[in-house]
Amino acid sequence: MKRLRLKIALEIRQPAIVPQPADLDLSPKSPDYLPTLARVLDVLAEANFSVRDAAARIAISTAKLSAYLSSDEKLWTFVNSNREKLGLKKLISS
Numbered sequence: 001m002k003r004l005r006l007k008i009a010l011e012i013r014q015p016a017i018v019p020q021p022a023d024l025d026l027s028p029k030s031p032d033y034l035p036t037l038a039r040v041l042d043v044l045a046e047a048n049f050s051v052r053d054a055a056a057r058i059a060i061s062t063a064k065l066s067a068y069l070s071s072d073e074k075l076w077t078f079v080n081s082n083r084e085k086l087g088l089k090k091l092i093s094s
Contacts, residue, residue, distance in 0.1 A: 006037075008038075009034045009037045013041065013042055016057075018058055021064075024064065037072070037075060040058070044082075049082050070091070
């Protein structure tokens with residue numbers, strides 16, 4: 001069931017509801033983690049997968065958003081795949 005919820009969070013986009021900065025500190029075990037992940041992806045999609053622009057909209061640093069994205073391998077792969085489709089460089093994990 002969790003894999004299905006993750007797949008939905010990764011693939012279904014809606015008009016962005018900007019997550020609160022503190023939401024990015026949620027544990028992946030939290031029931032609010034996947035809805036937050038979906039909101040972050042909605043913001044990223046509206047920013048054409050520009051981490052800088054999405055971070056500004058969420059009111060966090062680019063480094064914090066990058067760390068959040070790289071904390072989940074499937075999320076990281078999904079974001080980089082979408083960036084490549086838009087002709088952007090892949091993000092590099094630090």
